[in-house]
Amino acid sequence: MHNPRTPAQRTRTGRRVVTAIAAMGLIGALAGCGGNAGSSGKTEIRFAYAAGDETFNTVLKAVADAYNAQAKGSTVRLDPLAGGMDYATAVKTMDATGNWPAIIDMRETRTYIAAGKLAPIPDQVTSLLDDNVYGKAEDGNVYVVPAGPLNGEIGINIVYDKDYFAEHGLKVPATYDEFVKLLQAVKANGDTPLATAAGEIWPSDQLWKPLASPVFARWSDKGGFWNAVEEGKASIKDLREPLERLKYITDNFVLDGWQSTTDAQTSTLLVNHKAVMATSSAGTGRLNDIQKVDPKFNAGLFIIPDDQGNLDVLKNAINGETATGLSISAQARKNGAQYQAAVDFLTYFYSVEAANVMEKSGGIAPNIKRSAEITRNTSVPGAQDYFDLLKNPKLVWYDNDPRSTRFSAFATFFRQARIEMQDGQTTLDQAIAKTQAEFDKTVKQG
Template identity: 85%
Template sequence: MRSTRMRIGARLRARAGRGLVAAVAAAGLLGGALTGCGPGGGSAGTTEIRFTYAAGDETFNTVLKAVVEAYNAQSKGSKVRLDPLPGGTDYPTALKTLDATNNWPAIIDMRDTRTYVAAGKLAPIPSQVTALLDDNVYATAEDGKVYVVPAGALNGEIGINIVYDKDYFAKHGLKVPTTYDEFIKLMQAIKANGDIPLATAAGEIWPSDQLWKPLASPIFAKWSDKGGFWNAAADGRASMEDLREPLKRLKDITDSFVLDGWQSTTDAQTTTLLVNHKAVMATSSAGIGRLNDIQKVDPAFKAGLFIIPDDEGHINVLKNAVNGETATGLSISAQAQKNAAQYKAATDFLTYFYSVDAANIVEKNGGIAPNIKRSAEITRNTSVPGAQDYFDLLKNPNLVWYENDPRSTKFSAFSTFFRQARIEMQDGQTTLDQAIAKAQAELDKTVKQG
């Protein structure tokens, strides 16, 4: 197991190099085999465009496939072809490969938004598209134009939560915790029963956020109206030392309550671990999508979800950045804009994507529709077991929204480093003090790079 853990960093470096290049080459991204972004793509009289996205959980993939198929069935002049790429931390690297090879799709599932806007790689989203959206879920860049619009419901990081076995809770008289202390006592009670409290994953390093972010959120929330923690740290007003307590809690939980093998477990495997009763709870960042995945695997399993509260009982949740470096969503590439037919087709698809018809398809397939102005007309899907827990979180009186949008265009690289540093601390490769020192040194280097 230790040799597997020690190879994590090497695997990440390999993915960013030869392995990932080979993967995108196999998809036709390096050799120009995909013609969706070039003139003449598609059959005679039809403009075909490519929609590149990060392959996520099964529900997300199913939702996109259903919406694209419905669009293509009703469209007379354009067709959309889905082009999935590796998700997680591999995806930003894949975007860099697309950029380096000048083979952008027409529609792109965006990461590092601010960087690509500044580099002139994205085209403005037409007003006929933004007019369909709630005014709070998109924002203009410094030039007054909109470059990214949401791919799903902009409900912040409520999707980062704990999924649990409701039948187990009922059998043992357990309750959803309302404070952090109650969360720890809950896991102690489960352990006393002879069962494993929590399954989590780090086979891909991005799921490590699922346990970390709720623990760090009380610190982050304190800096919400002061420019955010990461900007304060960049300015020297805060430091990695401020995160000592949540890092210690992360280590303590991993040591005492987490199912062994988490270092090589992938995010999707936590669903299997939960329904097979290897653990009573599991971390997730898929929101209702994870609940839908569980239902597909075992329709009889009664799942619920909650967010780890802080010491005072607050549920601190990061808002979605609507135009910053951490913003995610859908964009149109500047490369597609150079071809009038491509740009028109991309605009037409996004217009459909934010329609009531498309929203109903999203809901039917287990997702949550984007925040459109005609949201009252959407047929909401309440059939997924546990889904009501998600919607109740949106109305929870203890919910505290906070902002933490880093302005550095290099932050995604630091985030990857910090995830790896946390994993090394959790599995005993480094100490808490060493993890803090390493992260501070990397943050300082990131700040110098701009």
């Protein structure tokens, strides 16, 4: 990647990062190369990924084991790294040390595409997928394919206590106004309506994104909201209403202590009846985790609707804002055997056989063209709610793909600015002003 610092400065920084990673127990990410021929004569490749919720980890292990049992010329070795913000640091460290795995759970995709760190994924793989779940980069190549079924941000939703709803005659809201009335009704019962998290800053998106999505969706066919801000056609001031709604909900309906709550804790708070609802970005993975903690807990999920009742959901912006999924490294491409092994594994990953392994392991398979042949796992409470969301006539997919390769750094700043506004450190006007200034600075930097 482009780096304006001197070689000596980059070396010193690289050493500091490696030291930090080692301190966090991530030094395993630096062990071994992208893949090589093992004692069996097979080509062994690494698959590095962010260790997420327990269900995701279990599903990946089951698929890797199933692949290795049937593969003739290759094997895949899982390399789980830290999740959350630490994962991006681990990837940067692998890049700095020239130690890329063959397959990687990608973040900041546009940046790494521009730096030539990723290899094109062939039609052999993409032809297996639903055409709506992957996209091409500006050069016409596909560099990232989905690791799961969430189609972008359909996994950002509200998980709730269905038994509580039934006991108190409450219903899943059909409009934003009904969502507010739902929060008010739970509070009137003397209970806490919502648990959310900001102990790590990235979960703060879980409440923000559904509130902002109606604004983002209006710019979907005009190049996306963030590109419109860059062009001067829109501004951060256009987000005033969702920011006001965010502040109102936090001030009145969110469980105290959200600033220090981690994402994983919200499941515990829900199961222990500290709150009736909880924000989530884990989709069905959160439902699986809840079932493991308390098999009798009757969980459900819904997406916060907009004023008209639409469920505005960001598509999997393959090269932009969400930009997460599986990629093949350019380093693996230099070794023909590693590249072919990576392609072979992804071909298996999007097969009906692998999909059935995922479902049996408690996950939901990616959206493949042969999805009708998958034996779906509907045993987990709330899983049917997810399938119903995919069929909901009010579901509106939108695009919001920033061009800036530095957008992820801005997104981190924006998250922190929102948190400071929510807990009263800054005013709404101050948050808007400094966020606009940061965005302008980001654009100038290229």
